[in-house]
Amino acid sequence: KAEIEARTITEDGQVFLQKAAQDGLETVWDRYQAQKPQCGFCELGLSCRNCSMGPCRIDPFGEGPQRGVCGADADIIVARNLGRMIAAGAASHSDHGRDLVEVLRKVGEGHAPGYTIRSEEKLKKVAAEFGIAADGKTPADLAVELAHAMEEEFGTRKKALTFLGRVPEKRRAIWDKLGITPRGIDRETSEMMHRTHMGVDNDWQSLLLHGLRNALSDGWGGSFIATEVSDILFGIPQPVPSEVNLGVLKENQVNIVLHGHNPIVSEMIYEAAQDPELLALASEKGAEGINLAGLCCTGNELLMRRGIPMAGNHLMTELALSTGLVDMMIVDYQCIMPALGEIATCYHTLMISTSDKAKFPHMAHHEFHPETAQSKARELVRMAVENYERRLPAKVLPAPNTPTRMMAGFSVEAILGALGGSPAPLIEAIKSGAVQGAVGVVGCNNPKIRQDFGHVTLTRHLIENDILVVDTGCAAVAHAKAGLKVPEAAALAGPGLQQVCKSLGIPPVLHMGSCVDNVRILDLAAALANALGTDISDLPLAAAAPEWYSEKAVSIACYAVASGIFTVLGTPPPIFGSPKIVKLLTEDIEGLLGASFAVEPDPEKAAARIEQHIRQKRKALGL
Numbered sequence: 001k002a003e004i005e006a007r008t009i010t011e012d013g014q015v016f017l018q019k020a021a022q023d024g025l026e027t028v029w030d031r032y033q034a035q036k037p038q039c040g041f042c043e044l045g046l047s048c049r050n051c052s053m054g055p056c057r058i059d060p061f062g063e064g065p066q067r068g069v070c071g072a073d074a075d076i077i078v079a080r081n082l083g084r085m086i087a088a089g090a091a092s093h094s095d096h097g098r099d100l101v102e103v104l105r106k107v108g109e110g111h112a113p114g115y116t117i118r119s120e121e122k123l124k125k126v127a128a129e130f131g132i133a134a135d136g137k138t139p140a141d142l143a144v145e146l147a148h149a150m151e152e153e154f155g156t157r158k159k160a161l162t163f164l165g166r167v168p169e170k171r172r173a174i175w176d177k178l179g180i181t182p183r184g185i186d187r188e189t190s191e192m193m194h195r196t197h198m199g200v201d202n203d204w205q206s207l208l209l210h211g212l213r214n215a216l217s218d219g220w221g222g223s224f225i226a227t228e229v230s231d232i233l234f235g236i237p238q239p240v241p242s243e244v245n246l247g248v249l250k251e252n253q254v255n256i257v258l259h260g261h262n263p264i265v266s267e268m269i270y271e272a273a274q275d276p277e278l279l280a281l282a283s284e285k286g287a288e289g290i291n292l293a294g295l296c297c298t299g300n301e302l303l304m305r306r307g308i309p310m311a312g313n314h315l316m317t318e319l320a321l322s323t324g325l326v327d328m329m330i331v332d333y334q335c336i337m338p339a340l341g342e343i344a345t346c347y348h349t350l351m352i353s354t355s356d357k358a359k360f361p362h363m364a365h366h367e368f369h370p371e372t373a374q375s376k377a378r379e380l381v382r383m384a385v386e387n388y389e390r391r392l393p394a395k396v397l398p399a400p401n402t403p404t405r406m407m408a409g410f411s412v413e414a415i416l417g418a419l420g421g422s423p424a425p426l427i428e429a430i431k432s433g434a435v436q437g438a439v440g441v442v443g444c445n446n447p448k449i450r451q452d453f454g455h456v457t458l459t460r461h462l463i464e465n466d467i468l469v470v471d472t473g474c475a476a477v478a479h480a481k482a483g484l485k486v487p488e489a490a491a492l493a494g495p496g497l498q499q500v501c502k503s504l505g506i507p508p509v510l511h512m513g514s515c516v517d518n519v520r521i522l523d524l525a526a527a528l529a530n531a532l533g534t535d536i537s538d539l540p541l542a543a544a545a546p547e548w549y550s551e552k553a554v555s556i557a558c559y560a561v562a563s564g565i566f567t568v569l570g571t572p573p574p575i576f577g578s579p580k581i582v583k584l585l586t587e588d589i590e591g592l593l594g595a596s597f598a599v600e601p602d603p604e605k606a607a608a609r610i611e612q613h614i615r616q617k618r619k620a621l622g623l
């Protein structure tokens with residue numbers, strides 16, 4: 001029992017860890033245990049296998065080899081490894097964005113039945129930013145033109161990404177001076193792979209600078225496109241009530257769980273699940289309905305726009321299956337553990353992969369393409385309904401806890417809407433001190449940290465101290481499970497923040513979406529800075545990723561810092577093999593970018609660091 005409680009703070013997590021053990025499943029926590037002790041060289045970033053003269057590793061104690069076969073020292077190896085992590089993360093977000101651009105183009109061309117333009121308002125706004133005049137054009141024409149312009153962003157023809165138009169002047173000047181203004185999205189990732197090939201860039205500082213540029217090509221490029229095009233195609237999120245935890249899986253309904261990151265597949269499943277014919281079939285099979293539930297960011301996308309409940313975050317993905325209630329799990333890509341398919345073989349669950357670039361063991365592959373997505377979605381929902389009667393009663397355990405209520409849907413447009421259309425009231429609240437500042441608490445779960453403990457502990461401290469929290473991704477789901485995302489949670493906030501939340505009817509922790517939607521936080525920060533005629537780094541803001549695990553999170557953290565936001569990481573990144581790089585990223589970079597990283601595994605200490613940072617920023621602004 002103590003071991004189970006050490007793994008997660010969540011009630012449903014603890015119950016289903018026990019159930020999983022009973023059913024003989026091996027979970028992510030077990031596999032983590034089996035890997036211990038993990039390689040110390042890799043933990044420090046000191047191992048390299050970039051070429052076939054290696055693999056090489058540097059002895060951190062100074063006794064063994066201090067150079068790889070090629071002559072690379074600890075600093076070069078750590079910088080190259082970090083650079084490749086950024087490149088992988090930026091590539092993931094940006095490829096996700098590109099897939100959406102493809103759908104946008106095909107909608108315009110009339111080749112994507114079922115998809116449509118849900119926000120003409122955003123289509124026109126973004127088209128205008130790309131210099132495309134809307135006059136006299138149909139939304140379809142505009143969609144095609146905008147898609148073509150966005151396709152160009154991925155290439156090399158522009159000097160700087162178009163969305164940099166939203167970045168404060170002062171920040172742009174800093175990037176230009178450092179030579180890190182992002183050019184084409186793919187160019188920066190491709191160049192990172194080139195630079196880190198043996199015998200190319202062997203200056204650790206210039207490698208790190210390019211790492212920042214690569215991350216910026218994600219934040220103000222690939223991820224930005226992903227979010228904006230999702231809004232164009234599926235609508236701009238507005239505040240919406242929903243619920244969270246494994247209790248959202250219904251015993252008497254067909255449960256379809258959607259997992260991954262891109263809304264392209266899940267939106268079509270959402271449409272198909274409303275189909276009267278399929279609902280009638282469900283009722284024929286004895287089910288009271290078709291219940292959709294989300295996991296990870298595909299879940300967040302559906303939650304933000306449709307109010308679909310969340311079954312859980314990253315570390316709940318295996319445990320969701322152990323309820324025995326999942327009739328079908330549909331995945332797209334990113335953060336889908338390759339273990340899931342095998343776990344599902346213990347139950348009746350149908351596991352479906354949908355992306356041409358993401359296949360998994362023990363999953364049936366049903367590839368989605370814009371042209372056929374609508375009919376494919378119906379086919380899958382039908383299969384799920386037919387699978388309902390194959391549930392194995394002996395293996396079913398409904399969650400003992402009722403779902404926790406929450407509120408989501410806080411896009412920048414929704415937040416500004418709640419404020420009456422402009423950031424002025426928020427700025428006033430910050431000036432008056434009612435709201436001391438704002439922090440983005442984002443990122444994943446990681447079995448190295450007690451599940452959700454890092455997120456929830458940090459966030460509780462911040463709101464108690466009148467700091468508004470905005471969140472995305474798995475952090476957002478952790479906060480929701482802990483009950484922090486209902487307006488009543490204002491009672492947990494300090495007196496100033498409490499007052500602001502009550503007058504607006506909002507929770508003290510605002511759900512801004514999926515991981516690519518971290519750009520909504522950037523966008524809001526830039527809007528505040530622009531309204532004040534200042535730089536993002538002057539504002540009392542910070543970011544934290546208390547339980548991060550993925551390469552995407554590394555890219556996000558880097559674009560946050562490069563955009564001027566102090567960022568605290570809960571799990572140490574693999575850089576500690578180079579004291580010079582640690583010093584640069586945690587101290588010296590402040591002088592260049594007006595922001596730095598900190599690493600602090602203890603969430604209470606992280607809260608104290610952030611509060612101190614916010615006090616300093618306020619003081620500098622004369623507040």
Ligand code: SF4
Nearest residue numbers: 048051054056068070
């Ligand atoms: Fe070793 Fe250098 Fe090759 Fe890396 S690039 S494996 S350090 S020889």
Ligand code: FE2
Nearest residue numbers: 297473514515
């Ligand atoms: Fe995510």
